[in-house]
Amino acid sequence: MDLIDKIIDKTASLFARIAGMLIVVIAVMVAVDVVARNTSGAVLVQSYELSSYLFAISLSLGMAYVGLSGAHIRLDVVYVRFPHRIRRLLDVLALASLTGVSAFLFYLGFELAVKNFTKGVVSTSHLAIPLATPQFVWVFGLGVFALTSLLLSIRHAAYLLSGRGDAADRIGSINPEKEIEEAIEDANAEGARA
């Protein structure tokens, strides 16, 4: 179990890093086109279209990481007023709803990609890229997202059932401190350089 957890975590953060690199690729492509357009009037890399695809792929690859790092936004004003047991029940519902949404996105995206593949739909631009190509990569990311959400739900439920409530809370409960702690860490990085 722990080995599987480790593999999932590593894979998700690897995908997040790849997704981040894609953002850099987008920036470079876009900048090349801006310079080219304003100097020679030419479009060199069709950055508008390509970066849209890369953005979609980057998003889908990064989705799994959000769930694993517990960063989905949930309101805790009412939540914290519930007793412990009910909170854990709400955590189960929260994870289940995320699994549902991710599975839903995966299913719809898959259907779309398959449809575009069988119909041979191409983009309405110079490049005439078969839309199914970027869409299948995008759907792959959504699939990873759905799978990790499901595994996270199962892991959470397994912890609860085996009486390891604390371990379950670490993945399931709302922890508003996390984002703030990181904003501080970032700010300290700035302070260190100043």
Add this chain to the structure above:
Amino acid sequence: MIAVLLAVLFGLLALGIPVAAVLAICALVLDHWFSFFPVMPAIGELIWSGSSSFALTAVPLFILTGEILLNSGIAARMFKSIDSWVRVIPGGMLHSIVGSSALFAATSGSSVATAATIGTVSIPQMKPGGYAPPLFLGTIAAGGTLGILIPPSINMIIYGVLAEVSIGRLYLAGMIPGVILALLFSLLIVIITLWQTRAIKIVVPETSWKERISVLPGIVPPIMLFVLMVGSIYLGIATPTEAAALGFLGAVAMTAFNGGLSAAMMMRAFERTIRTTCMVMLIVLCAQVLNFAMVGVGLAEQIRTFVGGIDAPPLVILICIVLAYLVLGCFMESLSLMIATTPIVVPIIIALGYDPVWFGVVFMILIEAALITPPIGMNLFVVQSVRGEGSFNDVARGAAPFVLAMLVMIGLLIAFPGLATWLPSYVRG
């Protein structure tokens, strides 16, 4: 139907269900119970076009820029430079905080990043300067909120996409109100300082003209970034997303020049950027699905008819909306509040006859207020954590007067809509 939607929306949010899932569930509820023809088959197409939106590509670019700028040291030099010029005004360094926040906001699309950055460079000076903690900390929290009003702004990009208004026009619309709001903050500080006897104890070191001139180059990097990220749009060189890409590369170059770039730092920045981007984008995608379902079942039309049928002047309804946001802003995280309610509130605003670009600016100021109103106010949390000691109440108390300044700004925008609409109409002819 409206009642069902609002009940499901706020009921599930209160139960702590993730915001993105709540919006998706709302869409499914509308589609299942109220739709004459199922809209779901079209949703695959919708989430693809939402995911591959060139306009929204600017969001990760801004977040990544912020992550990288933290390692550049430009904020500290900028603060020093501004401080040497403005600290003679009653209130001393508090004006430096407001000014630095406003200038940093012109390179940053996020309020939290602005507050954290300015907080880190200024808080160590609080005790030696003899400042009262509440006002000092409140100024940082409030000044930081300028991050989303003064362009570039992540919130404006998302609002622009959801409300289908031009991001370039939103940026222009935010500039004058952004500067006026910063001036209102400073005015408020002068009034409070002159009023508080404690202010006499503030230590304001003398500055020579030589020093002022020597630190002046500190404001050059932020101005250069502003020209890349915002100026390039109005010079006709770039679209808002392209400008974000240029700004990002500029920030990378500046950080590299200062020796702040490393592979480990970049990897960390990637992970954080992607986490924030994907978290926000999942909510945006689900909001678009809800938007679509609302139009599909005729709810947007129904809202319009309903609002049209209310026998009250538009101004009264607008004030009710403003009050509702002030209350909601106390309890909801601000970005998800904005995304979750845009599909509902924009049809109302348009039905009332207001300009959605103008409302975008009012909306940003309401979101700013949400960031500094307890119990849930992200900027308050951030400032308190940077400070790392004392009571959270200090920050909340110190930030409270600035909510007043924001309300005055909203009042000014209602009385003189031209403050927001003049610049966009002037620049675009």
